[in-house]
Amino acid sequence: MHQKQRKGFFVLSLLSLPILLIMTVMLTGAENAYGGNANGEEIYKINCAVCHGVKGDSKGEVCYNTNVEKSGKEITTYSRDFTLGVFKFRTTATGCLPDENDLKRIISTGIPKSFMPSFNDISPEEKMALIEYVESFSERWEEEDPCDVITTYMPNWVGKSYSVEKGKKIYQDMKCWECHGDKGDGAGPKADKLKDDWGHKMVPFDFTSGALKRGTAPEDIYITFTTGLDGTGMPSYEDTLGEDDRWHLVSYTLKLMGR
C-alpha cells in the first residue's frame, strides 16, 4: 500500500514536470505560438538585422543592392521596412497583410536580383519563430484580421498561341505598355518618373530580361497581376480583369520573357 502510494507520487511528479516547465516557459515569454522553443529574436538578430535593422526599420548596415539590367538600366532594391507592415510579394489582395506562407517562401528562396539571400538552412520551426518576431515590428498583425489566400489554378491553354494573341490585346487595352513599354522592355512613356511609397525611384519590370524577383513560374506572374505590388506603382487587376484574361496576359508576358 505504502509502496503503491509512493509510486503514484513519483508518476505524478514525473508527469507534472514537463507541464510545469511548459508553464514556466510560457510565463517568461520564451515560448512562441507555434509550440517551439526557437528564439525568433535571436535568429533575426543573427541573420536579418544587418540589413533590416535591429528595430525592423530597414536601417541596417547594408541596405540596398544595385543591379544593372541588360538594357543598361540600374535597378536599386532596398531591404524591407517591417515597421510599415507593407509587403510586395503576397498571395493576398491589395492592402492585405501577407499570409505566413508568403513570408516563409521569401525566407526560403530569397529574392533574385536583390540582396535578399535564401535562408533555407533555417529549420521550419525557427522560420515560424522568426516570422512571429518580424510580425512584432508592426501593430498591423495585431489589429487586422487575416485576408483570404488567393489560390491559383493554371488553365492548360496558358502559353498557347491564341491565348498569347488575346494577352497581347489585353496588354494594349489595360495600358500595361504605358509603363512596361510596347515591347515589354520597361521603356513606356510613364517609366521615368515613378517613385514608390518609400520615395525610391521605381523601374517598371523589363520582361525581355526574363528574370522576375518574385519568381518566373506562370503562377507567380498571375498572382502579381491579381494582387499588385503594394508600396509600388503596380496596381491590382483583380477587380478590373477576369481570371481568364489575367491568364491570357500571363501567356503574352511569358512570350515577352522568351519562356
Next chain:
Amino acid sequence: MKKLVFLALVLSLFIVDTSDARKKKKKYEVIDVTNGGSITGTIKAASKVDDPVMKIETKKPDEVEFCGTEFQSNMYIISPDLGVKNVVVALLKVKQGKAMPEKDYVINNLKCQFEPLVGLAFKGNNFVIKNSDALFHNTNLGIQLKGGKKRAVYNLALPNLNQVLKKKIKTKGVHSIKCDAHPWMRAYVYSSDSPYAALTDDSGKFEITDIPAGTYKVLIWHEGFGEVKQEITVEAGQATTLDHTFSK
C-alpha cells in the same frame, strides 16, 4: 491524482488561449445620445498664404492636350477673414455615441485630377472609385504615418473610361491618394471610426454634434499646415468652442 494532472493540462491550455484573446481591440459602440454636446469653431491661418500652382509633366501627347500643363493646387483656400477650407477636425478614440453615417465615399478621376481633393469617409462604408477619363488611372490609396511614411491600403488599376470599383473602407486616419501614372494627381481622405468628424467650409467653420459628454482628444489636420492634437471637454447640452490658428 490523474484528475489533478488532467486539470493542470487543461489549465495550461487556457494560458495559450488568453494570448489570442488580447489581440482584438474594442469596437465603436452605438448608443442613444440624449442631451449630447457639440463642438463648433473656426480654423484660421495666421496670415494669407499663396496657393501654389502645380506643373503637369507628361510624355504622352494626348495627355498634354487633355490634362493641360499646370493647375491651381487649391492647397490653401483661405477666406478674406483668414478662415481655412478643407481642414479635418475629428475626435479620436471615441468609444461610444450616435450611429455611423451610412454613406459611400466617391473618389472620381476627372480631367487628370482627383475629385474631391479632401473629404471624410466613415469606416464600414465603401470607397467608390470612378474613372471619368479615357485614360489609364490607378488609385493608390494609403494611410499617412509618422515620418512621411505611407502604408498601402488599395492600389487599383482603372484602365478604362467609366470604370467603377467598390472597396470596403477598413482603415482609419488620414489617407493620401495618388495616381502613379499621373504623379501630380493627389487627394486626401480622412477615414473616421466614429461619426464625430467634420470638414471646414469656405469660411473655415465646422460643427460636430450629438457628442456624449466627456473629454476627448481632437485632431486638426490640413494638407499644407500639418496637424495638431489637443484635448477638449464636451458638456451635456452645451456647445463648446474650438478655434485654432495655423501658422506656416
